[in-house]
Structure formats: C-alpha cells, structure tokens
Amino acid sequence: MINDWGRAAINRGARPAGQWLVRRGLHPDVVTVLGTVGATGFAIWLIPTGHLFAAALIVWGFAMLDVLDGAMARARGVVSPFGGVLDSVGDRLVDGAVFAGITWWAAANDRWVVAALALICLVSGQLISYVKARAEAAGLRGDGGIVERAERLILGLAGIGLTGLGLWWAVDVALWLLAVGSLVTVGQRIATVWTSAREQYGAATGRTGGPDRPTPELPAGEPRDVDR
Numbered sequence: 758m759i760n761d762w763g764r765a766a767i768n769r770g771a772r773p774a775g776q777w778l779v780r781r782g783l784h785p786d787v788v789t790v791l792g793t794v795g796a797t798g799f800a801i802w803l804i805p806t807g808h809l810f811a812a813a814l815i816v817w818g819f820a821m822l823d824v825l826d827g828a829m830a831r832a833r834g835v836v837s838p839f840g841g842v843l844d845s846v847g848d849r850l851v852d853g854a855v856f857a858g859i860t861w862w863a864a865a866n867d868r869w870v871v872a873a874l875a876l877i878c879l880v881s882g883q884l885i886s887y888v889k890a891r892a893e894a895a896g897l898r899g900d901g902g903i904v905e906r907a908e909r910l911i912l913g914l915a916g917i918g919l920t921g922l923g924l925w926w927a928v929d930v931a932l933w934l935l936a937v938g939s940l941v942t943v944g945q946r947i948a949t950v951w952t953s954a955r956e957q958y959g960a961a962t963g964r965t966g967g968p969d970r971p972t973p974e975l976p977a978g979e980p981r982d983v984d985r
Contacts, residue, residue, distance in 0.1 A: 771824045771825055771827070771828035772828050772831070772832070774825060774828065775825055775826075775827075775828025775829040775830075775831065775832045776828075776829075776832040778825070778829055779829050779832040779833055783829070784829075785826040785827075785829040785830045785833070785837070785840055786826075786837075786839075786840055786843055788822050788825055788826040788829060789822070789823070789826045789840070789843050789844050789847050790843075790847070791819075791822060792819045792820065792821075792822030792823055792825075792826065792847065792851075793819075793846075793847035793850055793851060795815075795818075795819035795822075796816045796819035796820050796851040796854065796855075797850050797851055797854040799812060799815045799816050799819065800812060800816050800851070800854040800855045800857075800858045801854050801857070801858055803815065803816075803858075804855070804858030804859055804861070804862050804917060805858050805861040805862045805865065806862075807862060807866075807921075808921070809862070809917040809918060809920050809921030809928075810917075810918050810921030810922055811921070812858070812914075812917060812918075812921070813914040813915070813917050813918030813921065814918070816851075816855060816914060817910070817914050819851075820851055820910055823844065823847070823848065826840075826844065827844075845886070845890075848886070848906060849883060849886060851910075852879070852882050852883070852906065852909060852910070853879060853882075853883065855910070855913050855914070856875045856876070856878050856879035856882065856913065857875075857879060859871070859872075859875040859913065859917060859928070859932070860872045860875040860876055860879070862917075863875060863928075870929070871928055871929055871932060874929075874932035874933060874935075874936045875932060877936040877939070877940070878909065878913065878932060878935050878936050878939055881936070881939035881940055881942075881943055882906075882909050882939060884943050885902065885904070885905070885939060885942050885943055885946060886906075888943065888946040888947060888950065889946060892946075892949075892950045892953065896957070897950050897953040897954055897957070898949055898950065898952075898953040899946050899949055899950045899953070900946070900949065901945060901946065901949055902941070902942030902943075902945040902946050903938050903941055903942055903945070904935065904938035904939050904941070904942045905942070908935070908938070909935060909939070912931045912932075912934060912935045913931065913932070913935060915927070915931055916928040916929075916930065916931025916932060916935075917931075919931075
C-alpha cells in the first residue's frame, strides 16, 4: 500500500548510510542478521513482559536495518540471490515474533479477542508472503494488496506502543484493522495470481494450451500440485 514514491524516498534517505557502511567493509548480510536477531529477540522478550512502548521503539529500530541492508547491496552493485533469500527469511521471523509476542501478552492478560486477532495477523501475514513467493516461482504475479509488510509492522507496533502509553484500546483498533486488511490482501493476491495465469495460459477452464498457446511443460519430475 505504501506507494513507490514513498519507497523511493526511504531508499534515497538510506543511500548515504549504506554507502558509508560499505566503504567501511561491512557486508549487507551482517546487517540483515543483526536486524533480524535484534528485532526478534526484543519482540519475544519485551512484548510478553508488558514493556510495550519500549518494544515498539526498539523493534522498529532493528526492523529499519532492513532498509539499510538494501541500500548497502545497491551501493556494492552486486546482485546476491542468497542475500535476497536471507532478507526474506529474516522478515518472516520478525513478523512472526512480533505477533507471537502480542498473542502471548494478550493471553497472559486475559485479552482473548486481541490474542485471536494477533494470531489471525500472524497467519495471514505469512500467507500473504507465501502467495507472492509461490506465484513468482511459477512465473506469475502475486504482489500488491492493501496490507504489505510495512503496513503490518507500522500498525502492529503502533498499536502496542500506544497501548504502552496508556491507550488500552489502541492495540484492539490496530489489530482489527490489520486482521481485516490482511485477509482482504490474501484475496487480492490470489486474484492477481488468477489474472496473471489467465493472461499467460488462457481462460481458467482447465485448458492450459490452445492454438496459439502451447501447453507449458513442467520441469522434469515435478508434480503439478507440489506445495512449496
């Protein structure tokens, strides 16, 4: 949902720091691991123990290293498939830790609606990312939607941060918005995959080939419905 202009502005702001760190010999993967470990560790420690405002600030700070490692990679001018995979794995860990921490805290305080919403956000957030990854592996589009990773972190951390400052209802509002938005996004991404498949292989009637579209061949040995 955050538009390309916003992303470009953030990337421009991070570029000088990324260049400076690369000149000092620091590798982007090190920053990725540092951000992942820091954000995950503090989320699991601070959120369940009720230090909500501190958790929001600290986890957000470590999560912002995700912007910095990208700036460093661009400064190096080297495409690293491993770095991309490592970054994606780190993102999923941080997302999971934040919403698992909220679930833990909510259950410990008998706020079962919040715990349920946090679980919905956790599962749907992982599913949103999986739909895109699985679609791209099949050569299709599966991106977009009203709630992506930036929105998940902003709403989740803002909710617990404001709750930590005394606005007890803030986490409820944030998670309701996020849960509904995430479920809508899952539907939007599946629709995007369906449209992409239709554009490439024809109408979704079970017929993948045709006079002008030969049936695409699967890689040797790969079952059609394999789940990855």
